Amino acid sequence: MSFLGAASALPLSNPIERHMKILNLVFHPDLSQSRVNQRWKQQLEDSGKVALSRDMYAEYPDYQIDVEREQQLLAQYDRIVLQFPLYWYASPPLLKKWLDDVLTYQFAYGSQGDRLKGKDLQLIVSVGGRQKFYSGFDMFTTIPDLLRPFQLTANLTQMNYLIPVWMFRADAASPEEIEEYGSRWVEMIDDPRRSDPRAFLNESMASDADSYYDA
Numbered sequence: 739m740s741f742l743g744a745a746s747a748l749p750l751s752n753p754i755e756r757h758m759k760i761l762n763l764v765f766h767p768d769l770s771q772s773r774v775n776q777r778w779k780q781q782l783e784d785s786g787k788v789a790l791s792r793d794m795y796a797e798y799p800d801y802q803i804d805v806e807r808e809q810q811l812l813a814q815y816d817r818i819v820l821q822f823p824l825y826w827y828a829s830p831p832l833l834k835k836w837l838d839d840v841l842t843y844q845f846a847y848g849s850q851g852d853r854l855k856g857k858d859l860q861l862i863v864s865v866g867g868r869q870k871f872y873s874g875f876d877m878f879t880t881i882p883d884l885l886r887p888f889q890l891t892a893n894l895t896q897m898n899y900l901i902p903v904w905m906f907r908a909d910a911a912s913p914e915e916i917e918e919y920g921s922r923w924v925e926m927i928d929d930p931r932r933s934d935p936r937a938f939l940n941e942s943m944a945s946d947a948d949s950y951y952d953a
């Protein structure tokens with residue numbers, strides 16, 4: 739085993755990470771008609787790992803976001819999960835408005851604006867298209883490219899941008915596949931190693947290298 743592989747076995751010393759409070763915000767225009775995001779939301783709730791899960795379009799059907807309430811909620815959590823379907827190569831519009839309204843100057847950024855500093859930002863995305871289209875060749879783009887604005891937002895607000903996760907062929911996926919992906923999200927959702935994306939990536943690469951060279 740490599741040094742990086744061994745490091746993952748060390749006990750966690752950070753108390754915040756051990757008792758991580760997770761907030762899941764689901765932005766789907768009509769969750770009652772959703773196959774994928776509704777199921778994933780339920781799986782995450784059933785896991786007991788998410789302290790609070792919210793259907794944001796049900797909260798704000800008129801798009802009038804209660805900024806103070808949202809900011810107070812954000813302050814209480816260590817890891818913020820944004821879950822949404824990809825619509826026109828971007829997020830559904832309420833999520834954009836939520837970012838515009840809630841991440842204000844001197845709250846999320848600016849000389850005094852450090853209320854999100856050190857929190858984790860995890861994206862979970864359902865994608866209608868096939869992997870082949872988003873390889874970087876067919877459409878000259880990839881999902882991480884499309885999600886770049888979130889990464890830059892995390893940078894500006896001093897959040898840790900966790901490696902995003904997604905599922906392709908969302909409309910064609912069978913209930914079993916949807917369930918299987920949901921189980922993966924449940925597995926990783928409270929993984930404290932993800933809070934340091936570079937360490938997490940190094941560790942995964944090291945264990946991949948181990949299995950490659952051991953084989």
Ligand SMILES: Cc1cc2nc3c(=O)[nH]c(=O)nc-3n(C[C@H](O)[C@H](O)[C@H](O)COP(=O)(O)O)c2cc1C
Binds near residue numbers: 827909
């Ligand atoms: C208005 C709209 C726009 C969409 N745009 C895209 C898109 O740009 N790229 C893509 O791969 N899929 C796109 N899709 C497919 C959705 O991503 C897919 O229906 C969704 O992820 C399925 O999740 P759900 O079952 O929770 O609704 C779009 C769907 C709708 C309704």
